[in-house]
Amino acid sequence: DQQVKQNSPSLSVQEGRISILNCDYTNSMFDYFLWYKKYPAEGPTFLISISSIKDKNEDGRFTVFLNKSAKHLSLHIVPSQPGDSAVYFCAASVAGYGGSQGNLIFGKGTKLSVKP
Amino acid sequence: ETGVTQSPTHLIKTRGQQVTLRCSSQSGHNTVSWYQQALGQGPQFIFQYYREEENGRGNFPPRFSGLQFPNYSSELNVNALELDDSALYLCASSLIMAGASGYTFGSGTRLTVV
Numbered sequence: 163d164q165q166v167k168q169n170s171p172s173l174s175v176q177e178g179r180i181s182i183l184n185c186d187y188t189n190s191m192f193d194y195f196l197w198y199k200k201y202p203a204e205g206p207t208f209l210i211s212i213s214s215i216k217d218k219n220e221d222g223r224f225t226v227f228l229n230k231s232a233k234h235l236s237l238h239i240v241p242s243q244p245g246d247s248a249v250y251f252c253a254a255s256v257a258g259y260g261g262s263q264g265n266l267i268f269g270k271g272t273k274l275s276v277k278p
Numbered sequence: 279e280t281g282v283t284q285s286p287t288h289l290i291k292t293r294g295q296q297v298t299l300r301c302s303s304q305s306g307h308n309t310v311s312w313y314q315q316a317l318g319q320g321p322q323f324i325f326q327y328y329r330e331e332e333n334g335r336g337n338f339p340p341r342f343s344g345l346q347f348p349n350y351s352s353e354l355n356v357n358a359l360e361l362d363d364s365a366l367y368l369c370a371s372s373l374i375m376a377g378a379s380g381y382t383f384g385s386g387t388r389l390t391v392v
Binding site for chain 1: 321383
């Protein structure tokens with residue numbers, strides 16, 4: 163039973179255009195959502211997060227939108243650059259779940275390719 | 279500021295053997311979390327250590343165990359290895375109050391069980 167789903171295994175975008183990566187979740191107890199970026203042979207790096215009390219969070223070229231009623235979030239990258247080519251993971255957590263603040267539930271990831 | 283270092287980077291073990299993976303946390307961090315990433319999957323939470331005690335555990339059997347040392351480094355031990363244990367094992371350090379947005383991941387240890 164996958165609680166966090168990224169239904170697009172891959173996405174290809176032209177440089178300068180917008181990249182939209184989607185993520186759906188099933189557990190209504192999730193109250194904090196994160197996006198991580200992963201390059202080959204490296205560990206994931208934190209990109210941006212959003213609390214369930216917000217519907218939008220922006221950081222430079224990256225914006226995350228949260229639609230709680232639809233249990234859906236998306237990551238927008240504008241403009242996309244070739245260096246953004248990586249695997250993007252959506253993750254969710256419940257604060258204090260199991261006594262662990264860091265118990266993240268990850269999706270399977272979406273591989274983004276930005277073509278020059 | 280040093281990052282998270284994991285060792286070894288790769289290793290091959292035989293089914294039934296035991297393995298120990300190591301993680302040196304980032305300077306100043308007091309919490310270590312371990313994740314297993316099978317091929318084509320997202321990372322899956324194994325457990326977290328804080329102040330040398332287990333501070334939460336995912337859905338993994340007891341043959342997965344860990345330690346955290348006074349310098350905040352950590353070990354992941356897996357006994358009676360199974361073929362399905364083949365995966366990338368990721369360690370992430372953080373400050374306990376920073377939560378997951380404060381995670382710094384290592385590059386992982388690729389374990390192959392044959």
